[in-house]
Amino acid sequence: MKTVLLTALTFASVAAAQQTPAQTPPAPPAPVQLATTPTVQVATLSLDAAVKLATRAVANCAAAGYNVSAAVVDRSGVALALARSEQAGPHTVGASLGKAFTSASGRNLTSEMAKGLASNPGLADIPGYLLLAGGVPVRAGTTVVGAIGVGGAPSGMIDEQCALDALKTLPGF
Numbered sequence: 001m002k003t004v005l006l007t008a009l010t011f012a013s014v015a016a017a018q019q020t021p022a023q024t025p026p027a028p029p030a031p032v033q034l035a036t037t038p039t040v041q042v043a044t045l046s047l048d049a050a051v052k053l054a055t056r057a058v059a060n061c062a063a064a065g066y067n068v069s070a071a072v073v074d075r076s077g078v079a080l081a082l083a084r085s086e087q088a089g090p091h092t093v094g095a096s097l098g099k100a101f102t103s104a105s106g107r108n109l110t111s112e113m114a115k116g117l118a119s120n121p122g123l124a125d126i127p128g129y130l131l132l133a134g135g136v137p138v139r140a141g142t143t144v145v146g147a148i149g150v151g152g153a154p155s156g157m158i159d160e161q162c163a164l165d166a167l168k169t170l171p172g173f
Helices: 004-019 047-063 093-105 110-115 121-125 154-169
Strands: 069-074 077-085 135-140 143-151
Touching: 047 069, 047 077, 047 143, 047 154, 069 093, 069 154, 077 093, 093 110, 093 121, 093 135, 093 143, 110 135, 110 154, 143 154
Parallel strands: none
Antiparallel strands: 069 077, 069 143, 135 143
């Protein structure tokens, strides 16, 4: 009888320990204001700024000893400029474009987006997404107007730093 009671108490305590308290769901985001006019105006990155950003990012990485490619896209993820170090591998072109597209689309650093991959693995299935560090959104104030992607350094964080340093060289960004 004591064994049965002890076994029942053990199962009850294990079951209680395995239960987790109910978690409160996150608050929903604030409503988005949709346009009520037939057209809208949006800010986007200029070709001139894109070319300067791409060449500056490649120069930054070259100064640090890395052969890379840098792609700059507009706010929609469409390519505006591409610069490639003469010795950068051919794969760096696609990597830089993928990182720039992903950053523009997600409106975030690709290094930050990659951190969420474990909890949201479906991100990896979005066509065109490349969830590796090296993609940086370009903002005018708080508005994302484009993105820059760098590929080719031995670490995505080095790629990201070359892009961030390039942004510091353009007034207004």
